[in-house]
Amino acid sequence: MNHHSKNTIKNNLKIYNSLTKKKDIFYPIYPNHVGMYVCGPTVYNHIHLGNCRTFIFFDIVYRYLKHLGYQVKYVRNITDIGHLFSENNELEEDKIIKRSRIEGLDPMEIVQKYTIYFHESLNILNVLRPNIEPIATGHITEQIEYVKKILCNKFAYEKNGSIYFDLKNYSNHFLYGRLSNNNIKELMDRNFLFSKEKRDIKDFCLWKKAKKNHIMNWNSPWGKGFPGWHIECSVMSTKYLGGYFDIHGGGIDLKFPHHECELAQSTSFFNKKNDLSRYWMHVNMLNINGEKMSKSKKNFMYPSHIYENFKISSNILRFFMLQTHYRSILIFSNKNLLDAKKNYNFIINSINKLNNVKFHKDIISYDFIHQWIDDCYNAINDDFNTPLLISYLLKGSRIINDIIINNKKNSLYLLKKYINYFMFEILGFKKNKEETNNYKKKLEILVQRLINLRKEYRIQKNWEVSDKIRKELNHIGILINDHKLLK
RNA sequence: GGCACGGUGGCCGAAUGGAAUAGGCAAAGGUCUGCAAAACCUUUUAUAGCGGUUCGAUUCCGCUCUGUGCCUCCA
Numbered sequence: 001m002n003h004h005s006k007n008t009i010k011n012n013l014k015i016y017n018s019l020t021k022k023k024d025i026f027y028p029i030y031p032n033h034v035g036m037y038v039c040g041p042t043v044y045n046h047i048h049l050g051n052c053r054t055f056i057f058f059d060i061v062y063r064y065l066k067h068l069g070y071q072v073k074y075v076r077n078i079t080d081i082g083h084l085f086s087e088n089n090e091l092e093e094d095k096i097i098k099r100s101r102i103e104g105l106d107p108m109e110i111v112q113k114y115t116i117y118f119h120e121s122l123n124i125l126n127v128l129r130p131n132i133e134p135i136a137t138g139h140i141t142e143q144i145e146y147v148k149k150i151l152c153n154k155f156a157y158e159k160n161g162s163i164y165f166d167l168k169n170y171s172n173h174f175l176y177g178r179l180s181n182n183n184i185k186e187l188m189d190r191n192f193l194f195s196k197e198k199r200d201i202k203d204f205c206l207w208k209k210a211k212k213n214h215i216m217n218w219n220s221p222w223g224k225g226f227p228g229w230h231i232e233c234s235v236m237s238t239k240y241l242g243g244y245f246d247i248h249g250g251g252i253d254l255k256f257p258h259h260e261c262e263l264a265q266s267t268s269f270f271n272k273k274n275d276l277s278r279y280w281m282h283v284n285m286l287n288i289n290g291e292k293m294s295k296s297k298k299n300f301m302y303p304s305h306i307y308e309n310f311k312i313s314s315n316i317l318r319f320f321m322l323q324t325h326y327r328s329i330l331i332f333s334n335k336n337l338l339d340a341k342k343n344y345n346f347i348i349n350s351i352n353k354l355n356n357v358k359f360h361k362d363i364i365s366y367d368f369i370h371q372w373i374d375d376c377y378n379a380i381n382d383d384f385n386t387p388l389l390i391s392y393l394l395k396g397s398r399i400i401n402d403i404i405i406n407n408k409k410n411s412l413y414l415l416k417k418y419i420n421y422f423m424f425e426i427l428g429f430k431k432n433k434e435e436t437n438n439y440k441k442k443l444e445i446l447v448q449r450l451i452n453l454r455k456e457y458r459i460q461k462n463w464e465v466s467d468k469i470r471k472e473l474n475h476i477g478i479l480i481n482d483h484k485l486l487k
Numbered sequence: 488g489g490c491a492c493g494g495u496g497g498c499c500g501a502a503u504g505g506a507a508u509a510g511g512c513a514a515a516g517g518u519c520u521g522c523a524a525a526a527c528c529u530u531u532u533a534u535a536g537c538g539g540u541u542c543g544a545u546u547c548c549g550c551u552c553u554g555u556g557c558c559u560c561c562a
Contacts, residue, residue, distance in 0.1 A: 018491095021491095038562090039562070040562085041562070042560090042561080047562085048562090050561090050562060051561090051562045052562085053562070054562040055562075057562095095560075177490085180490065180491070180557075180558085181489095181490055181491070182489075182490055182491090182557085182558065183489070183490080185489090186488075186489035186490075186558090187488095187489065187490085187558050187559095188488070188489075188558055202558095202559080204559060205559090229559080229560090230559090249562095250562060251561075251562030252491085252492085252556070252557080252562085253556070253557065253561055253562065254557095254561080254562070255491080255556095255557070256490080256491090256557055256558065256559085257557085257558075257559045258559085258561090261559085282562095283562070284492080284555090284556080285555080285556065285562080286562090287555070287556095290554080290555080291555080291556095292555080292556065292561090294560090294561055294562090295560085295561065296560060296561065297561095323499080323500070323510095323511085324499085324500070325500085325501080327492075328492085328493075328500085329492085329493075329554095329555060329556080331499075333498095333499085335498070335499075335512075335513090336498090336499060336500095336512090338512080339498090339499065339500095339511060339512050339513095340511095342511080342512070343510090343511060343512085346511090346526095349526080379501095385501080385502095387500060387501060387510080387511095388500095388501055388502080388509075388510085390510075390511090391500090391501070391509060391510035391511075392509095392510085394510060394511070395509090395510075398527095398528095401526095401527065401528090402527095402528090405527070405528090458521090461521070463521060463522070467522075467523080470523085470524090474524095479524075479525075480524080480525090481523095481524060481525040481526075482520080482521095482522090482523085482524075482525085483519085483520085483525090483526090484519070484520065
């Protein structure tokens with residue numbers, strides 16, 4: 001009665017594709033190989049919780065594809081150039097340059113500093129590193145070559161040392177707006193600073209001429225300048241994954257214009273209809289107080305805020321994010337975070353109990369356990385429905401408790417095997433390791449001695465002193481939960 | 488103005504053309520207990536509104552109300 005053969009599971013993964021606007025069965029271009037590109041951060045600031053959501057989600061995608069036996073090439077870029085910051089339609093300045101001015105550091109020091117923070121933040125969240133992490137400024141030559149080809153194909157034009165994408169000519173040959181369903185004519189006109197140079201107000205920049213005081217600039221056939229925002233992703237994805245790969249992802253706010261422009265650039269580059277990626281995936285936003293958490297709205301929180309202010313671990317933050325489906329808006333609130341904590345602890349406690357129980361490998365197979373395993377796989381296979389999967393993991397935990405408490409003979413072996421797969425391998429929770437820090441270890445011993453001391457007082461029924469010790473420990477965040485005293 | 492995704496109990500959050508068995512939190516009750524807490528077990532409550540299609544709609548279609556996001560800074 002074993003329903004969950006690996007191939008059946010593998011052939012039933014459905015992914016919501018922003019390009020086709022429906023759930024498509026996942027099959028890669030080359031059997032057993034998956035190429036995945038995810039738009040990474042611009043490293044001019046710390047990453048906040050909203051950014052983390054996207055990277056945690058694609059970590060699940062990466063982990064699950066590997067679990068299914070695919071060889072995955074995961075590429076996630078670092079943007080260290082090209083994002084212009086506009087204020088009141090007055091000034092345009094590279095975000096990294098602006099930040100370097102504020103902090104009094106060299107632009108490349110800013111890049112280095114926030115790249116390190118980015119990696120550290122994701123490490124703490126147990127997000128796996130991609131296979132390739134290309135950096136935009138490391139691919140200037142390739143970007144220039146790419147722009148040259150688009151120019152050569154007549155889908156771009158030069159004006160005063162800058163290169164703009166020719167949307168009008170593009171529209172004559174291809175459809176612009178396939179991802180977002182946006183019709184160029186229906187888009188709102190805004191006054192852009194560059195608009196004087198552009199043939200059409202909605203043309204976007206491929207290469208921008210550097211002003212005299214613009215520190216980050218490179219030589220090009222069109223003079224000193226720097227690449228536009230969208231070009232780096234087209235170039236680096238094509239370089240490392242080819243002109244057509246399996247999955248392209250990012251936050252939903254990148255769908256338009258960023259991904260739409262990438263699609264247009266790629267089509268112009270090859271001069272033929274091209275999807276760039278077979279599946280396009282977009283993660284919805286994290287909302288706080290009814291609106292999107294973003295750097296520009298200044299309503300963001302960093303992961304470190306959460307660990308400190310809510311006294312929760314990175315595992316619980318991760319769990320919190322996975323309790324909402326990735327295509328839904330995730331609402332940040334104190335209560336939701338505490339719900340996540342309780343649920344997470346419930347599952348982990350059950351797993352810990354399993355580790356303390358001795359059992360033999362099952363001989364009999366139990367149908368309901370197999371059903372439970374199928375349910376779990378079906379959940380994750382249905383467009384990565386992590387909230388549904390978590391509900392099954394909670395159910396599994398309850399089954400474990402029931403078996404252990406009532407001393408039932410049952411299929412603990414399979415339960416243990418699969419709940420571990422789902423929690424640690426696929427959902428990517430960190431297994432608690434022994435603390436290696438020596439100083440911390442001594443503190444732990446001290447606390448343990450206090451607890452033992454208190455136990456002696458309890459045996460003597462000296463409630464006054466034992467309650468006082470418990471209170472003191474509670475003050476510093478160590479919770480004591482008493483059990484019945486053994487005689 | 489255009490485009491996209493939503494509206495399910497007190498709250499969060501799944502699913503579905505055929506009795507709402509999701510799940511969790513909260514609440515209530517219980518086990519346990521020196522007390523407190525924790526842990527574990529059990530139970531209650533819901534498809535925004537109006538039409539249409541249908542034997543049957545929460546699900547599909549249309550309209551209304553309403554929320555969020557994108558429209559060249561954004562994960």
